[in-house]
Amino acid sequence: EAGVTQFPSHSVIEKGQTVTLRCDPISGHDNLYWYRRVMGKEIKFLLHFVKESKQDESGMPNNRFLAERTGGTYSTLKVQPAELEDSGVYFCASSLTEMSEQYFGPGTRLTVT
Amino acid sequence: AQKVTQAQTEISVVEKEDVTLDCVYETRDTTYYLFWYKQPPSGELVFLIRRNSFDEQNEISGRYSWNFQKSTSSFNFTITASQVVDSAVYFCALRMDSSYKLIFGSGTRLLVRP
Numbered sequence: 001e002a003g004v005t006q007f008p009s010h011s012v013i014e015k016g017q018t019v020t021l022r023c024d025p026i027s028g029h030d031n032l033y034w035y036r037r038v039m040g041k042e043i044k045f046l047l048h049f050v051k052e053s054k055q056d057e058s059g060m061p062n063n064r065f066l067a068e069r070t071g072g073t074y075s076t077l078k079v080q081p082a083e084l085e086d087s088g089v090y091f092c093a094s095s096l097t098e099m100s101e102q103y104f105g106p107g108t109r110l111t112v113t
Numbered sequence: 114a115q116k117v118t119q120a121q122t123e124i125s126v127v128e129k130e131d132v133t134l135d136c137v138y139e140t141r142d143t144t145y146y147l148f149w150y151k152q153p154p155s156g157e158l159v160f161l162i163r164r165n166s167f168d169e170q171n172e173i174s175g176r177y178s179w180n181f182q183k184s185t186s187s188f189n190f191t192i193t194a195s196q197v198v199d200s201a202v203y204f205c206a207l208r209m210d211s212s213y214k215l216i217f218g219s220g221t222r223l224l225v226r227p
Contacts, residue, residue, distance in 0.1 A: 003157070004157075009156070035215070035217075040220075042216075042218055042219040043158075043215075044217070045214045045216075048213060059214075089156075093158075098213045102160075103160065104158035104159075104160075106156035107156045107157070
């Protein structure tokens, strides 16, 4: 069974540009999460989907970040316009239920120059 | 507030040495879960273990062992006879019973030298 996949693995963009990150959860997992690790610090929660609905986006840093999960399958996280402080590793995770184990993808390393 | 502290930023050991990664957590909840994840060079976070707050028994899995002590709010991870393949960043995390959010520490980078 395929695990959580993320694309791209690495993205380098200039300040002010737009980037879209994609996450494909494990098949059948209704719950999808985005986390971010900035500057070697702790990994922080960004938001949570149940199917196509955003349940909790309390961790989203600001309105330059937009997450979607159309059809309840894969999810995208768009950063527009990107700022230097957005650089970091963006992780996606999925789980069968809200309280079951979260399985993480390999992350997307975003570098904003 | 809940918090996880991994005070060791980086540890370097020689192969076959034992190494302990420290994790201290803060929470006022009585029911919670503690986790360890491994992030190898390939990047993904690999789940290693989950413990609930009512189970203080130490756990051993091969060369890995975990020491959970509620009295000191610690959940330390020991690798016995370390190997080069153990080189990775290790994250400790906390989750409340009432929440799905994982609260991570800042990670400890372990380098095992041949």
